[in-house]
Amino acid sequence: MMRDHAMDTDHIDCASAMERLFEFLDGELGPELEVRLRAHLEVCSHCFGQAGFERRFLAAVQAAREAERCPDRLRSRVLEALQREGWTGSDTP
Amino acid sequence: MRKPAATDAHAAFSAVALAAIDDVYRFARSLTRDEADAEDVVQEAYLRAFRSWHTFEMGTDVRRWLFTIARNVFLRSREKGKREVTLDDDGAEIVDAAQAREQWIQGGLDAILERTDLGPAIAAALAELPEPYREAVVLVDLEDQSYEAAAEVLEIPIGTVRSRLFRGRKLLQVSLAQHAMDAGLIPRATPAPSAE
Structure with a gap:
């Protein structure tokens, strides 16, 4: 159930919690707000469920990060261009 | 005559910048949404990165640096000065x-x-x-x-x-x-x- 109490110095209401949820999940919230938002999630089942969904969603996006690697022919093309530019390094660090 | 400083810089470029080529490629793909355009962006970005390698501060985030260069290449590769409409209200x-x-x-x-x-x-x-x-x-x-x-x-x-x-x-x-x-x-x- 959503908690409708207004935001005060100690508590965050649901609207504020949802507004800052992504920052919380991204670890981009300051320490003080993080503690307050975490406290809210512990007592609010609606926001807790929402946080769980967003966390799973972000994990799925991250997992889908294409295992796509730079094609070998592009790597060769870049190296050749660099060599023409005077680069004398090696492709294998 | 051997130039140790240049050799070291080239080796560092290999070890640090080229090591991130998969990430730059993926980022370029997401920007251009086109394989050929992405390849052009990656090549040009690496050339610019190599020319500016002396300005890169070792120990800082090379991917951030390369992403910035790649994005600038991408923006310039589009019609000169004509950015897509990127209103924040879009969507x-x-x-x-x-x-x-x-x-x-x-x-x-x-x-x-x-x-x-x-x-x-x-x-x-x-x-x-x-x-x-x-x-x-x-x-x-x-x-x-x-x-x-x-x-x-x-x-x-x-x-x-x-x-x-x-x-x-x-x-x-x-x-x-x-x-x-x-x-x-x-x-x-x-x-x-x-x-x-």
């Missing part, structure tokens, strides 16, 4: 619609988020995001950049990164739900409440 209506269908989207997506075959649908949904949102989502969600780093690469305030991420992720959920529905992974949506 607002879709986000509103998403909120109206929040329950269906979350219910449907929640059931499939752990599927291992979701990658293509997520990639397709990402490719459909309007550019400002796509850039922010790709940098933060796929390339693990902080809000601060994304703001630097995109040359926008952190607050704008925050709002673009929020909208971009919501748009992505709508689009992903649509792709999943089209693929038969989740049931068809019940008609959304009319906005009129």
Whole structure:
């Protein structure tokens, strides 16, 4: 159930919690707000469920990060261009 | 005559900058949404990075540096001076619609988020995001950049990164739900409440 109490110095209401949820999940919230938002999630089942969904969603996006690697022919093309530019390094660090 | 400083710099370029070529390629792909254009961006970005290598501060985030260069290459590769319309309100209506269908989207997506075959649908949904949102989502969600780093690469305030991420992720959920529905992974949506 959503908690409708207004935001005060100690508590965050649901609207504020949802507004800052992504920052919380991204670890981009300051320490003080993080503690307050975490406290809210512990007592609010609606926001807790929402946080769980967003966390799973972000994990799925991250997992889908294409295992796509730079094609070998592009790597060769870049190296050749660099060599023409005077680069004398090696492709294998 | 051997030039140790240059040799060291070239070796460092190999070890540090070239080591990130997969990430730069992936970022270029997300910017251009076109294989050939992405390859051009990657090549030009690496040439510029090599020419400017002396300005790179070792120990700082090379990916942030390379992403910035790649994005600048991309922007200049488009019609000179003619940026796409990148209004921050773009997509607002879709986000509103998403909120109206929040329950269906979350219910449907929640059931499939752990599927291992979701990658293509997520990639397709990402490719459909309007550019400002796509850039922010790709940098933060796929390339693990902080809000601060994304703001630097995109040359926008952190607050704008925050709002673009929020909208971009919501748009992505709508689009992903649509792709999943089209693929038969989740049931068809019940008609959304009319906005009129």
